[in-house]
Amino acid sequence: MNKKVPQVIDVLMKYGSFARPLVNWALSNDKLNSAWKEYFKAIRYDWQKEYTLELKCIERGIRRCKDDRTVKYLLLSLELSVLQNLKKPEGDRLYIKLRREFHKVPKLARKTVATTLLSYSSLNMNETDLIKIRLWSQYYQNDRSTQVFILIGKARKKIKTGNTAEGIALYFKGLRIAKTIPHPTGIIEGLNDSAWYIRHRHPHWALRLANQAMYWVGWYREDARRDFYVFDTFFEIQRIVSDQRLGETASLIASLQKHLPSGQGRGTREYYKETIQDCKYFIFDLKGSVYKNSDLLRNYL
Known part of the structure; x- marks a missing residue:
């Protein structure tokens, strides 16, 4: 393992996609072995929601990792995340494998694998009874x-x-910690998820939280495609409370959706097709004429 890799992984875990410059630097390093290069390529594809290309990188990386268990388990962790986003049943088998082998995971990869396992079990929508991971350490x-x-x-x-x-x-406890780091993904996910889960019981509170999530997306992200779910949440809550800014959000979504990746899985155009379709009903062409172009009208004008 290249001696700089632990530093890159540490920053990647701490700041998420804000570590992109370091990931790009790692990929330009000729001394980095092929398995690690495939891992960092897969990370970039994950940020872009290009799941098919990401899975190909993961497959190649696992074949090339040889005796490096750190990159092997990081790749498997990334694969589990992709399978969750694609809602593939194979994810359950990989979850069980990673949980069973968790004691073998090297220290550098352990935090990433642990949080991925916890996220998978908390988001798992299948009816299978997965044994939950417990993190007491x-x-x-x-x-x-x-x-x-x-x-x-x-x-x-x-x-x-x-x-x-x-x-x-x-x-909210996680959100307070995320703001002290600061961790953009932690901040945005904390606000967005909170807003989504209380949208029916406390819609106006949810709207304030979703509005904050939108603010932080604008503050931290140059490319908002990977945070399209925030726009989706904001739009849904605006409809619930009949917010007067609904048309503005619909226009933003209509513009942004053109740049979403195609294919299946969370974050793709197919995943949000209902929201994209619904937005069309809230976008008005104020420049177009609403009058019939008759001889009488032309003579009057």
């Missing part, structure tokens, strides 16, 4: 970025079992 609690995503995973579990109030409290 102070090792995870001492890392603030890891702690943010542990709290997000726990919040989702609480809400999934009907404990919405406890779940929202955990989201």
Whole structure:
């Protein structure tokens, strides 16, 4: 392993996609072995929601990792995340494998694998009874970025079992930590998820949270495609409360959706096709004439 890799992984875990310059630097490093290069390529495709290309990189990386268990388990963790986004049943088998082999995961990869396992089990929509992962070690609690995503995973579990109030409290706890780092993905996901889960019971509160999520997307992201889910949440809540800015959001979504990747899975144009279709009803052409172009009208004008 290149001696700079642990530093890149640490920054990647701490700041998410904000570590893109370091990932690009790693890929330009000729001393980096092929398995690690495939991992960093897969990370970039993950940010772009290009799941087919990402899976190809993961497959090649696993074949080339040889005895490097760190990159092997990071690649498997990334694969589990992709399978979750694609809602593939093979994800359950990989989850079980990673959970069973968790004691073999090297320290550098352990935080990433742990948070991915927790996220998968909290988002899993299948009826299968997956054994949940438990993270008691102070090792995870001492890392603030890891702690943010542990709290997000726990919040989702609480809400999934009907404990919405406890779940929202955990989201807010994670949000406070994410803002101190700062961790853009942790901030945006915390606000967006909270807004989504309370949208029916507390729609106006949800609107304020979703509005904050939109603000942070604008603050941190140059390319908002990977955060399209925030626009989707904001639009849905605006419809619930009949917000007067609904047309503005619909126009933003209509413009942004053109740049979404095609194919299946979360973050693609197909995934959001209903929202994209619904937006068309809230976009008005104010420049076009609404009068019949008759001889009488032309003579009058």
